Amino acid sequence: MDKRERLIQKLRNIAVQTPTAILEVPEKVEGFGSIKYRPEPCSVCKKCIEACEVEALDIDFTVQLPAYLDATIPEGGFRSKNRETLISLLQTLKGEGDVQAISVPTGLAGYGSVVWFTEKCIACNKCVEACPEDCLDLEKQYDLPTIIGDVVTPPSISITEWEPFIICFVCWECSHAAADLAGLMHLHYPANIRTVRVPCSGAVEPIQIMTAMENGVDGVLVTGCLLSECHYGGDDPLAGNFMQQDFVHFWQSVFEEIGLGGRLHIDFASAAMGIRFTEIVTEFVERIKKIGPSPLRGKLEVES
Ligand code: SF4
Ligand code: SF4
Incomplete structure (x- = not known):
């Protein structure tokens, strides 16, 4: 199974409602589109x-x-x-x-x-360029209903005592240092997050986000350096954090459609912003508390 097929398989695994909308793909997000x-x-x-x-x-x-x-x-x-x-x-x-x-x-x-x-197309545009009759166009649209198909809603489970469990990707250059600084400053933020250190926020792959959701986490938070201060591109619009922001916005719209709206967020903090990092985590945990446990927990319970 190649990477694209694995991603689609994971999307189908985590979907808890049947999507209905064809989604717009942000300009910078490559690899997703529709052939007309x-x-x-x-x-x-x-x-x-x-x-x-x-x-x-x-x-x-x-x-x-x-x-x-x-x-x-x-x-x-x-x-x-x-x-x-x-x-x-x-x-x-x-x-x-x-x-x-x-x-x-x-x-x-x-x-x-x-x-x-x-489900196979990687939106490379090569077919469009090869056609001598101008029959083909590549549009920045993602046909989620066709890709996901019908979804069986998982059973809801009653959880009496629940605390959100959240995966937080932190970039090595800034947000990880901001988290450390928050600790040194004895700032308190909810203990609901488990941090996963990555070289750059731009290095977080959608398949990693899907895998976390597939395993029943209640939310995924991606944090990176301040926009325009990415250590791998600075203020270049193609820098890691700018790119990841567009990617996350795209996946947020996918999550909305498949019943996981609000469970994915991206934010930014410099190494000196321990207080801001604390606020980001606290706000996201509060949001997830309001949304409730991941509906995938019901699915996992049936499977186990
Ligand atoms: S050649 Fe055309 S159909 Fe094939 S992957 Fe590229 S855009 Fe999609
Ligand atoms: S004319 Fe038809 S078969 Fe030939 S390249 Fe264009 S779309 Fe493909």
């Missing part, structure tokens, strides 16, 4: 399939006749004039009633449709 395909100008040359390194495309030997009939012929026309003439003719001849996709007779070249497997 126009079948009308497609000559089934297979160049997109050859360009795709992860086998996220295939040919389906049916003609999407409804799309032909609904097609708007571009001002400059399609590159294939034969195809354009055929579509115009079909549109002229169309009578009343439903039109279905039709199978392509064996041996008839140039007709069929490209199918796209959202």
Whole structure:
């Protein structure tokens, strides 16, 4: 199982409600998107399939006749004039009633449709670049409902005495030092967090966040250096903490959709900000206390 498949598997494992929304992917978040395909100008040359390194495309030997009939012929026309003439003719001849996709007779070249497997696609854009007919576009959208499918809501469990259990990723350069400073200053913050030290907040992988959730933690907190002060990029918009902020915002929208809203947060503190680190942790613990125990605890109880 490759990394993408593992991530999707974990997403399915932690989902506690069926998602309904197709999500916008922030500009800086790479690797997630949707291929939009126009079948009308497609000559089934297979160049997109050859360009795709992860086998996220295939040919389906049916003609999407409804799309032909609904097609708007571009001002400059399609590159294939034969195809354009055929579509115009079909549109002229169309009578009343439903039109279905039709199978392509064996041996008839140039007709069929490209199918796209959202769960395999890494949004590399190579198929778009390879298509000579401009049939494909990569859009910054993530089709979560297709990826997750229907979700069986786990049973709720009654917990009489509960304290949130939270994983807090701390970057080695700043937020870990801020946590240390908080200790030296004898500042008290709730003992609900377990810190995991990482070289940079940007190094926290989504799969690590999912694994924590999968194991029943009630929330995940990612902390890093102040924005514009990342030790691996400074004020570069591609610095680790800027990138992670965009990633976390994306995963927060995913968490909302799958029933884990509010359980993921990112914040920032410099090495000298022991007080701020204490506030960040305290506020997040209070938030999780209000939301309640992870619904995945019910699922884990059934599985054990
Ligand atoms: S964007 Fe990349 S991974 Fe996705 S279908 Fe196209 S070539 Fe394949
Ligand atoms: S989508 Fe483009 S590259 Fe792919 S088969 Fe159709 S015409 Fe060829």
